[in-house]
Amino acid sequence: MNFLVWTSSPASGLTGAVRVPGDKSISHRAVMFASLADGTSRISGFLEGEDTRATARAFAQMGVRIDTTSASERVVHGVGIDGLTAPAAAIDCGNAGTGMRLLAGLLAGQAFDTILIGDESLSKRPMRRVIDPLARMGAKIDSGEGGLPPLRIHGGATLRGIDYTLPVASAQVKSALLLAGLYAQGETRVHEPHPTRDYTERMLRAFGWPIEFSAGHARLSGGHRLRATDVVVPADFSSAAFFLVAASILPGSELTLRDVGMNPRRTGLLQALRLMGADIRETNAREAGGEAIADLVVRHAPLHGIAVPVELVPDMIDEFPALFVAAAAAKGTTRVSGAAELRVKESDRIAVMAKGLRALGARIEETPDGAIIEGGALHAGEADSTGDHRCAMSFCVAGLVADGPVRVLDCANVATSFPGFLDLARACGFALA
Numbered sequence: 001m002n003f004l005v006w007t008s009s010p011a012s013g014l015t016g017a018v019r020v021p022g023d024k025s026i027s028h029r030a031v032m033f034a035s036l037a038d039g040t041s042r043i044s045g046f047l048e049g050e051d052t053r054a055t056a057r058a059f060a061q062m063g064v065r066i067d068t069t070s071a072s073e074r075v076v077h078g079v080g081i082d083g084l085t086a087p088a089a090a091i092d093c094g095n096a097g098t099g100m101r102l103l104a105g106l107l108a109g110q111a112f113d114t115i116l117i118g119d120e121s122l123s124k125r126p127m128r129r130v131i132d133p134l135a136r137m138g139a140k141i142d143s144g145e146g147g148l149p150p151l152r153i154h155g156g157a158t159l160r161g162i163d164y165t166l167p168v169a170s171a172q173v174k175s176a177l178l179l180a181g182l183y184a185q186g187e188t189r190v191h192e193p194h195p196t197r198d199y200t201e202r203m204l205r206a207f208g209w210p211i212e213f214s215a216g217h218a219r220l221s222g223g224h225r226l227r228a229t230d231v232v233v234p235a236d237f238s239s240a241a242f243f244l245v246a247a248s249i250l251p252g253s254e255l256t257l258r259d260v261g262m263n264p265r266r267t268g269l270l271q272a273l274r275l276m277g278a279d280i281r282e283t284n285a286r287e288a289g290g291e292a293i294a295d296l297v298v299r300h301a302p303l304h305g306i307a308v309p310v311e312l313v314p315d316m317i318d319e320f321p322a323l324f325v326a327a328a329a330a331k332g333t334t335r336v337s338g339a340a341e342l343r344v345k346e347s348d349r350i351a352v353m354a355k356g357l358r359a360l361g362a363r364i365e366e367t368p369d370g371a372i373i374e375g376g377a378l379h380a381g382e383a384d385s386t387g388d389h390r391c392a393m394s395f396c397v398a399g400l401v402a403d404g405p406v407r408v409l410d411c412a413n414v415a416t417s418f419p420g421f422l423d424l425a426r427a428c429g430f431a432l433a
Ligand code: S3P
Pocket: 024, 025, 026, 098, 169, 170, 171, 172, 173, 175, 197, 317, 318, 341
């Protein structure tokens, strides 16, 4: 537990143009595939967050030379698909569910044993969702009690491809199985109840691994090689999300967010905010490194409550803390359902957001898989993020429109996904200290 406290005070409009840091999901994967490739890959726009740095450290522990050539740039000297070596100590994934779950798949196919550990939050997150299907492929993974970390992954297992339908929509589980599939005999097929972010599939193809995929389905076979490829990482939509909500709810705002990743499996919040009446324009739409990007111009607009369409949920799964704040500041009622996964993120995000916003005077009723939020005035007060980076930044956004300062507790983990948030937020008009 740490006690970094930020105070977010009412402000009078967000203006200017900012670029939020690189995409977390893409940065994790870029380090993984570049490490396993033949040759040298350059990653530009790499997220200098604690989560993605932990992944880079993991590969350094397994013998990969990774040079930091400048801030947000890595040059990775790939060791080839079978070139990793046994780490001398346990691999610490920090706060990162993506790091741990993807590594579990990838390490299941190695010749050596590994142990994956995480911080207090990660140590409470469910791992059976990867352990069970990986075991069906032949992997040998022991966990702590109840399927929780740490994970001990036994090397030398013979993996076989499986045909697996995910019980919950999860890009992490899908990716873990595809990564194990690189080392498996035969074909690995994965099907999802709802399509999720497809960065693993797209990046594998970019690195030259034969893979077939379409929305909700992916298949590949083991026994190929990865070819070094440069990766350009777009700005993270999930980090931009706080500013989209902030500028929407704060009168006097007109803010531009540059180079934002616009993969449709990530931009559900944009659609939800537009349904609520937000004024967000996409300009300069283009492609960078095979991903759609755009600049987003957001202006203040009065928001009203909606029933969030359930089919949007997987496409905005990381954005609910921010959406809850938009709903609390909107006119009328917002209903969220079909989002039980929020309870097993870095925190139970339904409970943490409901408690924090209630402390600021909002009226929120929790449901098992969502919440009912009555919009209205927010007051000065204290909101506890419980160490969840996205809840912390969301409460900072709430402070902009409260009637006095909002103290946000336990903010240090903002550095896991958004280093420099404080300075960037201040630069466009947050009163944040
Ligand atoms: C991620 C997938 C999502 C998301 C997480 C990043 C990824 O998790 O919430 O922040 O990079 O694959 P789930 O797979 O648990 O939905």
